[in-house]
Amino acid sequence: xxxxxxxxxxxxxxxxxxxxxxxxxxxxxxxxxxxxxxxxxxxxxxxxxxxxxxxxxxxxxxxxxxxxxxxxxxxxxxxxxxxxxxxxxxxxxxxxxxxxxxxxxxxxxxxxxxx
Amino acid sequence: xxxxxxxxxxxxxxxxxxxxxxxxxxxxxxxxxxxxxxxxxxxxxxxxxxxxxxxxxxxxxxxxxxxxxxxxxxxxxxxxxxxxxxxxxxxxxxxxxxxxxxxxxxxxxxxxx
Numbered sequence: 001x002x003x004x005x006x007x008x009x010x011x012x013x014x015x016x017x018x019x020x021x022x023x024x025x026x027x028x029x030x031x032x033x034x035x036x037x038x039x040x041x042x043x044x045x046x047x048x049x050x051x052x053x054x055x056x057x058x059x060x061x062x063x064x065x066x067x068x069x070x071x072x073x074x075x076x077x078x079x080x081x082x083x084x085x086x087x088x089x090x091x092x093x094x095x096x097x098x099x100x101x102x103x104x105x106x107x108x109x110x111x112x113x114x115x
Numbered sequence: 116x117x118x119x120x121x122x123x124x125x126x127x128x129x130x131x132x133x134x135x136x137x138x139x140x141x142x143x144x145x146x147x148x149x150x151x152x153x154x155x156x157x158x159x160x161x162x163x164x165x166x167x168x169x170x171x172x173x174x175x176x177x178x179x180x181x182x183x184x185x186x187x188x189x190x191x192x193x194x195x196x197x198x199x200x201x202x203x204x205x206x207x208x209x210x211x212x213x214x215x216x217x218x219x220x221x222x223x224x225x226x227x228x
Contacts, residue, residue: 032215043119043205043219044158087156093214102171103214105158 002027004092006106013080014114021109023090024072032096033066033073036089038108044089048075051096080113087111118142119220121206127226128196136191136223138206146170147189148207148217149181158205164189165213196227 003026013019025033031052036044050057050064050073057064061080066073073092077084087108095101121138128134140147148171149161162181163171169181178194189206206220 034216036217036219038156041221043207043221044217045219046216049216089158096212096214101214102160102173103217108156 002030002092002094002101002104004090004104004106006090006109008109009107010110010112012112012114015080015082017080019075019077019080019084019111019113021075021088021090021111022072023074023092023106024070025092025104026071027092027094028068028071029094030071030092032093033064034091034103035062035064035075036091036105038087038089040086047088077111080111082113082115085111085113117221119206119208119218121204121220121223123223124221125224125226127228129228130196130198132196133192133194134196134225135193136204136206136225138189138191138220140187140206140208140218142208142210142218143187144208144210144218145186146209146213147183147186148209149189149191150205150207150219152203152205152222154202161204162189162191163213170213193225196225198227201225201227 034049038044063076090106093103119140146165148163164183167183203222207217
């Protein structure tokens with residue numbers, strides 16, 4: 001099955017700085033890559049997703065880039081704010097729409113934004 | 116008003132007991148899931164149902180049995196609880212295609228003593 005690795009496991013940035021979280025995946029057939037944010041005591045929440053036919057996607061301060069050749073994708077958060085502090089998970093799957101394969105999650109990155 | 120609600124939020128029980136976790140979504144989604152998050156925060160799929168039919172059934176002990184009475188509900192029953200079952204269990208649902216744009220509940224913290 002798919003193997004998703006995520007780095008770093010912890011990340012501290014000053015408020016206003018940028019944060020970058022990177023993930024690699026093993027299955028070249030993976031075609032869907034979502035990012036989830038999990039705040040303390042809550043369930044993960046989808047913040048952005050990208051399909052394999054797109055190289056980059058932006059939504060306000062959040063962007064995701066995908067390099068299919070290298071099999072890695074990254075989350076970029078600009079102008080970080082204290083409320084961005086959370087655990088972030090990347091995920092990948094070949095099974096979008098079919099359930100033929102699972103959604104495999106990375107191990108998470110705990111982001112701390114220091115005011 | 117909660118989109119995906121699961122009960123109870125906390126569950127403390129003795130080894131060997133049987134317990135259930137209930138999940139309901141009011142989003143009109145077709146697909147529902149159960150995920151397990153261990154103490155290291157690792158998220159792993161357990162089951163997925165699409166319109167009440169099981170479509171994903173990971174390598175989970177058969178002590179775990181999901182039941183979907185209708186597409187808005189997916190309950191999880193666990194028999195003969197073991198210490199290793201202690202974790203946070205998340206219910207989720209998705210609107211259109213399987214594995215796309217999951218909405219998660221707030222989790223059930225299960226502690227087996």
